[in-house]
Amino acid sequence: MDQNPANHFLPLIAAMSPAELEHEIERPSKLQMQQVQYVRSRIDIAYAPFDYINSGALLAIVGITPGRQQMGNALRECHKHLRAGVDGITALAAAKVFASFSGPMRANLVAMLDEIGVHRLIGVESTASLWTDRSELAHFTSALRYPVFVDGKNYSGAPDMTGVPVMREQLDTFLADELRALPKAIFVPLGPKVSAALEMAADRAGIDRTRILSGLPHPSGANAERIAYFLGRKPRATLSSKMNPDKIDAARASITRKIRKMEAQHGL
16 A cells, blocks of 8 residues: 555545545545455445644544545545645645544543543643644544445444454554654544554554553444443433443543553643
8 A cells, every 4th residue: 555645646636626526525436545355345445635644743533434424524625725726735734634523523522531631631721622723732543544435334343454454454554653653642542443453553663552541432422321421421320221331430440540640740
């Protein structure tokens, strides 16, 4: 896989009309990076402008892979900047911040990050500012940097990314190098599949696992009950049978210990 695919794809994006871009978002052709058959599934990897790395970031939030909506938002923003004559690096940076964790997911994520004290660690009143006037402190990324689709649908963790060669290639080619490029950052993986991939890449990159805050509930709306319990807004006695409060409590305790250790190291 090309180490710097933006060099190839940005000129193509700049040359597209808005209608062509919309077609590429729905059915990538010019933006298709790879297509393979794995067992009984078709796996497609498309290009979207998530290449930018904010090497000065103090916090890196790691999702699984951009979905089609996020891909579309990033491509439209990048296209707008490129057509206005902005340089590629600036267009990539703008697209990445604009498309990262928008809507209700962002509100849930901010609530959980503030609850565990991440805002104090990075010196802001609320992590909400990472999407506004303090975006220089944050890096938004994914275990699989470029959008992955399984049988045309957003990839959500199956099949296991560490066991699929075309996905493992993304982890080995991009994620480990990305971690090395973020020497000051603490990492927040969203979901257990992302935690496993991030820890594997951290070992490969020589990154201390104590910098990884694993166990935060995924901030999607479908996870509302787990998030509410994590935030202390829903009593244990009222949880549905599908919840595992002991697991959530253990994850929160582990994260809290890491945060307190970091605060002590920084004299907070």
